[in-house]
Amino acid sequence: MTTQDETHSPTADDIIVCNDVHKWYGSFHALRGVSTSVRRGEVVVIIGPSGSGKSTFIRTINRLEQHQRGQIVVDGLELSNDVRNIDAVRREVGMVFQSFNLFPHLTVMRNITLAPNKVRRTPLAEAEAAAMELLERVGIPEQADKYPGELSGGQQQRVAIARALAMQPKIMLFDEPTSALDPEMIKEVLEVMRELAASNMTILAVTHELGFAREAADRIVMFDEGQIVEDQPPDDFFNNPRHERVVRFLSQIL
Amino acid sequence: MSAAEVRRPAPPLPPPITETGWIGWAKANLFNNWLSSLLTIVVTPLVILGLWFLIRWLFTADWTLITSRPQQYVIGLYPTEHAWRPLTGWLLVSLLWGMGAGIWRGGSAYRVTIAYGLFSLVVGLLPYGLFHPDVVMPWWVRLFILVNLPVLAAGFGLGCNRITGRAGWFVLGGLAAYLLFLLLLSGLPGVPGMEQVSPRQWGGLMLNLTLALFGIVLSFPIGMLLALGRRSGLPVAKLLCVGFIEIFRGVPLITLLFVSQVLVPLALPEDFPVNPVTRAAITITLFSAAYMAENIRGGLQGLPRGQGEAAQALGLAGWQVTSLILLPQAIRNVIPAIVGQFISLFKDTSLVYIIGMLDILEMGRSIVQGNVEFIDNGRELFLFVAVVFWMFTYTMSYISRRIESHLGVGVR
Numbered sequence: 001m002t003t004q005d006e007t008h009s010p011t012a013d014d015i016i017v018c019n020d021v022h023k024w025y026g027s028f029h030a031l032r033g034v035s036t037s038v039r040r041g042e043v044v045v046i047i048g049p050s051g052s053g054k055s056t057f058i059r060t061i062n063r064l065e066q067h068q069r070g071q072i073v074v075d076g077l078e079l080s081n082d083v084r085n086i087d088a089v090r091r092e093v094g095m096v097f098q099s100f101n102l103f104p105h106l107t108v109m110r111n112i113t114l115a116p117n118k119v120r121r122t123p124l125a126e127a128e129a130a131a132m133e134l135l136e137r138v139g140i141p142e143q144a145d146k147y148p149g150e151l152s153g154g155q156q157q158r159v160a161i162a163r164a165l166a167m168q169p170k171i172m173l174f175d176e177p178t179s180a181l182d183p184e185m186i187k188e189v190l191e192v193m194r195e196l197a198a199s200n201m202t203i204l205a206v207t208h209e210l211g212f213a214r215e216a217a218d219r220i221v222m223f224d225e226g227q228i229v230e231d232q233p234p235d236d237f238f239n240n241p242r243h244e245r246v247v248r249f250l251s252q253i254l
Numbered sequence: 255m256s257a258a259e260v261r262r263p264a265p266p267l268p269p270p271i272t273e274t275g276w277i278g279w280a281k282a283n284l285f286n287n288w289l290s291s292l293l294t295i296v297v298t299p300l301v302i303l304g305l306w307f308l309i310r311w312l313f314t315a316d317w318t319l320i321t322s323r324p325q326q327y328v329i330g331l332y333p334t335e336h337a338w339r340p341l342t343g344w345l346l347v348s349l350l351w352g353m354g355a356g357i358w359r360g361g362s363a364y365r366v367t368i369a370y371g372l373f374s375l376v377v378g379l380l381p382y383g384l385f386h387p388d389v390v391m392p393w394w395v396r397l398f399i400l401v402n403l404p405v406l407a408a409g410f411g412l413g414c415n416r417i418t419g420r421a422g423w424f425v426l427g428g429l430a431a432y433l434l435f436l437l438l439l440s441g442l443p444g445v446p447g448m449e450q451v452s453p454r455q456w457g458g459l460m461l462n463l464t465l466a467l468f469g470i471v472l473s474f475p476i477g478m479l480l481a482l483g484r485r486s487g488l489p490v491a492k493l494l495c496v497g498f499i500e501i502f503r504g505v506p507l508i509t510l511l512f513v514s515q516v517l518v519p520l521a522l523p524e525d526f527p528v529n530p531v532t533r534a535a536i537t538i539t540l541f542s543a544a545y546m547a548e549n550i551r552g553g554l555q556g557l558p559r560g561q562g563e564a565a566q567a568l569g570l571a572g573w574q575v576t577s578l579i580l581l582p583q584a585i586r587n588v589i590p591a592i593v594g595q596f597i598s599l600f601k602d603t604s605l606v607y608i609i610g611m612l613d614i615l616e617m618g619r620s621i622v623q624g625n626v627e628f629i630d631n632g633r634e635l636f637l638f639v640a641v642v643f644w645m646f647t648y649t650m651s652y653i654s655r656r657i658e659s660h661l662g663v664g665v666r
Contacts, residue, residue, distance in 0.1 A: 064563050090569040101564035105583050105661075114578065115568035160564075167568060 015040045015171060015202050016061060021070035023056055023226075030056045031067065032226035040170075043203045045213040048223035049249060054206045057223065058173045061204065062093045075170060091119060094164030098176040100156040102148035102163070108135070109144045112163045120167065127166070134162035138192050154185025161192055172196065174205035208253065214238065222246055311633070319621055319628040320638050321385050326621065327638075330457015330612045332439075336449070339438040340460050341398040345405050346431040348374070352406040353424055356413015362656040366649065367406065374402040432467065439464075453531035457612035459642065461531070466600040468535040469542050473599065474592070476539065477546025478585075482576065484551055495547070502544035507602055510537050515609045534606050542599045549591040553584030586661050593654035597647045615639050 016038040023031035030053045038044055046054045059065040060072060063079050063086045072079045074089045103111050112131040116122040122130070135141040138158040140151075148156055157177055164172060174193065178186040190212050197203055197216040207213065213220050213234060220237040222230040222245070230237065230246045241247050271277065284294040320327065329340050348370075355367040378399035382391050412418045441450040456464070483495035502510070514537040515530060522528070557580060565575040585592070607616035618635040622628045 062567055064567060087569060087571065090567060093567070095564075095567040097560055097564060099558070099560050101558070101560035103561065103564070103579055103583075105586065115570060118574055118578070119569045119571075163568070 013039045015075050016204075017071075017073045018061075019071040021057070021060060021067045021072060023053075023060060023065060023067045030226055031060070033070070034226070034228055035070075036221065036228060036231065038171075038202060038204065041200045041202055042218045043197045043201075043216055044205070044219045044221055045217040046204065046206045046221045046223060047208065047210075047213065047249070052223040053226040054223040055175050058175055058204050058206055061171075061173060062090050062095055064095075091167060092169055093171045093173060094167055094169035095173040096157070096160050096164055096175065096177045098179050100148070100153070100160045100180070102156055102160055104148050107145055107147055108151070108159050111148065111159060112166045115163070116166050131162070131166055134165050135159075137165075137195075138162050139188070152185060153181045154188045157181065157185075157189045158192055161189075161196070165196075171202045171204070174203065174207065176206050176208070178207065178209060210238075210254070222249065224249075315634050316631055317634055317638075318386075319618070319625070319631045319635060321382070322389055323621065324382070324389075324391075326458060326617050327614055327642075328458045329460045330617055331455045332451060332457065332460070333455070336441075336447075336451060337395060338398065339441075339448075339451075341395065342438055343435040343460075345398070345402060346435060348402040348405045349409040349412075350424065350428055350431055352409025352411075353413040353419070353427065354409075356410040356415075357419050357421060357424055359414075360656075360660075362652070366653060367410070369649075371403055371406055374399055374406070378402070428471075432471070435464075453529040454611075456531060457614075458617050459614045461606070461611060461613045462600070462603040463646075465531075465535050465538055465603040465606065466596075469539045469599045469603075470596050472539045473542035473546050473595075476543035478550055478581070480543060480547035481550040481554060484547065485554060498540075499544045499547050502541050503548070507538070507541050508605055508608055510541055511605060511609050513537075530609060530611070534609060534611065538599065538602065541602075542595060545595050546592065549588050549595060550581075550584060552591070553586075553588035554580060556587055557583055589654055589658050589661070593650060597650055600647060600650070601643060614642060 014037040018037065019035050021031050021034040022029070032053075034053075034057055046058065048054045056065055060067045060079075061074060067079075075092055077085045077089055079085060079089060102108075103114070106114065109128060109131055112134060113122075113124065113127040116127040116130065117124055132141060132144065135144055138161055140155050140158055143151055143155060143159070148159065151159065161177075177193070178189050181189065186209070190209060193203075193205070193212065194216050205212075205217075215234075217234050219231060220234055221228055222237075222243075224245050229243045230241060232242070237246070238250070241250070269278075273281075285291040325334065325337070329337065332340060351367065351370055355363045378396050380391075382389050413424075438448075439451065439456060440453065442448040443450055480495045480499055483491045484499065486492055486495075505513075511534060514533045518533065519526070561579055561583065562575055565579040570578065604613050604615045606613055607619075612620060618639055622632055622635055
């Protein structure tokens, strides 16, 4: 498999490099030797059946989960127990969750300005101006002074994207961002993600939205039982899957 | 069938008469089913009978044991000539109260403040001489009490001011006022008019309030630290916190008070400068902190895991995640439990009678037992003390409910 080897050999252009990453939950082997790398500006969509380790994998990239063997290097910094590296990586990596996880006790504006103000020490007025721009970008500037509980799911997820973008990250991680949404709200969130993908942001997204994957992804990676079983550009992924498991999975969800 | 068939909505009709007004209310609450109807029929005459006895007793009740010596219920055996010191303390409370109302403006803050002002006015103008020609309230005491009203207004002005009206100043001012109050009560050797008054002479409602305030102000931050320590990843800190919480929760407060008065002095040098009141205050505080810790831990436990993860993912440091994201939500969720703990702490201050302190309840009991003419007036005493305690606890409960609904903004 020469193409796969090419993808995995780290180059200067790679912003994320994973080498033989293993993760256990107790005795359960969740990640079983994951090696891959992501280039700057690349959009990678990760799919796979539930329990296949795809969420665990993207959560190791900002160390919400610790890997126990192997190596993860993000923008030149290796993730280890070194707290300074972890903090530095988290500043550069934004994350969007399935359940939004907005802070319910803070207004939308405060949700977005909190981290720039407290972590990057951006003056509040400046952070607020930037937050307003981001809210325009995700299409809900009029909700700035509301609390998250007063917004619809789709609006909350768009605020969550704006909150992550406010740290001006180099990489965005999406962990099933549309799985908790009603169908009519999925569209508005995917639109924001599409716009983001077109803006040269490096994106890793776990999602079941194959339409989005087909249009926006540079690569689709499929996980099964803690391993990468397929890693191809969308056209090849859908038209000539190399692995029988992909065919079975696609037939199950299409 | 035409797809675009237009359906006219039915016009709303008024509900049947049996569902609204007092008939509807009685039906829903008193005669809901046969069991509740039966209970209503049986209980109503009993309640009326009980009220009848109570009202008849109230008319024959003799309140002399309270009206003849109001001072002792308020400040215990604190010397009369030094009464200006606790009275100044009351002025400090008024100043802060007004300031608080100015900072957290709104209907409920005003209502509580007006009630407080009216209370001061009534106490200051009460014509004691009508009931007891022999009990005179000195003019300067009246003056002190009435001055509370302008001081309350001045505090309100401070609270409304843009520069002084900040929560931070309020907290700082509260701490300073409390220390000043303790200094006033105990006195300064060598300063004329500030002769030392032994804490043994502190008593009455003043003692209950002093202990309760000390406990409330300190048990909250201590409890918070204990809760965080119990959840922390440091094994030693965790062990210490768990040990502290379980020991102080597992022993009755009375036992702890005895230990602090009887056993702790054995372990200290003889002239160790900690008086019995301070010791009781510390004991009550630590006892309450152990419960507080568990309340706050409950609040932290109840938060979704995603809250901490989202904060970490944004790059916030551990202490920022805790102080900006987790604690504010956890505390808001357990305000009812926290205020419940404050209320129970306030009521528990009565227990200091077992170490020989004369709080309002024990002061009254000693008046009943020490005077033959009052030997039959126990009922009046206990009703009076109950009403006093209730006034304070209800105020706390009312304020907490208002804070809850105020903070409830945006919560689904």
